[in-house]
Amino acid sequence: MRQLLLLIFLFFASQWLFRKLRRANARAQAGAQPGSGAGAGTAGGTYRRSGNGAGSSPQLTDPLVRCVECGVHTPSSESLVVAGQRFCCSDHAHRHAARPSGRDAR
Ligand SMILES: [Zn+2]
Structure with a gap:
């Protein structure tokens, strides 16, 4: 009986994980199209460097x-x-x- 419960739990868990993965995939595909890619240190570094908090225009x-x-x-x-x-x-x-x-x- 305990194994059955575990199986059900596993089933639900895998389904939840699958849904989450699919959602993350869709989001990654939508976000990757503008050209963000995986490299965050190429364009973001130059933009962020001048902003020291006080100025409203970075x-x-x-x-x-x-x-x-x-x-x-x-x-x-x-x-x-x-x-x-x-x-x-x-x-x-x-x-x-x-x-x-x-x-x-x-
Ligand atoms: Zn003056």
Whole structure:
């Protein structure tokens, strides 16, 4: 009697497994057509590298830096670094330098 129960259980289990396998196969076929393949390190690595969590747009290569003078966020390639401070333009860098105490004003 116990063996019969085991057989029934096995039957159901194999059927469940078969269904699951078939579903996974169908999903893999649907997903493989766009061209994901098995290699995840080819295209995904370059896209993910620049995203460091803070930026909402992961496609930007250079991180955004905040202008000390006006607070505008600019790409680091376009920003100016004067005396360790970052600015969006040279005008703000000059204005910040001309001010006697920029930190107390804020
Ligand atoms: Zn600025």
